[in-house]
Amino acid sequence: MALIQEIKNGQVVKDTTATDKANEKKNNFDKDMFLQLLVAEMKYQDPLEPTTNTEYVSELANFSQIEATQNVQDKMDEMSAANYVGKYVILNTTDSSGNQQYVSGMVDFLEKKDDGYYVSVNDGLYNINDIETVADERYYTAMLTTKAFEDAVAKLPNLKNVSLQDEEKVTAVRTLFDSMDEYQKQFINKDSYQTLVDLEKRISSLKKTEESAE
DSSP, rough: OOOOOOBBBOOOOOHHHHHHHHHHTTTSSSSHHHHHHHHHHSSSSSSSSOOOOHHHHHHHHHHHHHHHHHHHHHHHHHHHHHTTTTTTEEEEOOOOOOOOOOOEEEEEEEEEEETTTEEEETTEEEEEEGEEEEHHHHHHHHEEEEHHHHHHHTSSSTTTTTTTTHHHHHHHHHHHHHHOOHHHHHHSSSSHHHHHHHHHHHHHHHHHHHHHHH
């Protein structure tokens, strides 16, 4: 599963450890494999040279050690997986049609299934091994604020249709932008901001025209 990485200077750092760890886990000698080998050894042992009790005790001791190690590893995996709850993640997953897609959002909760741990993101469950990157709280807040600003701009009338009646709406969007810090503003789409500026200029021009007419 992926290790948690913070976002540095607004850049999402790609995490490449998920696949490596998954492959490593597949290669581990687990207790089920040990039991299968032990049963096979007992079943097919040479009756003329049977395995001694001492050898069996030694093998059972090895089994207990493997089981204890695996239990510790499972607990560590669970604790590591729980760290994702409340974090903003980006997943590289495959949809029902076999198409690769990226999903991003806050991890709401963790769920354990037979094939591993799953995280809930945007009301969907995804295998924890699909996590590619994890963002810090500052980056997550910036993404939410940026989206709110760009959605607000998209709802404003276009330049040709704007009127003085829309001044309050345009002013509200400007207030939202001014409330953002410099870190958040760097994620704003330049076209969205330019749309706001153009609308403000248009409103100002309409007000001057109205005042002149009076």
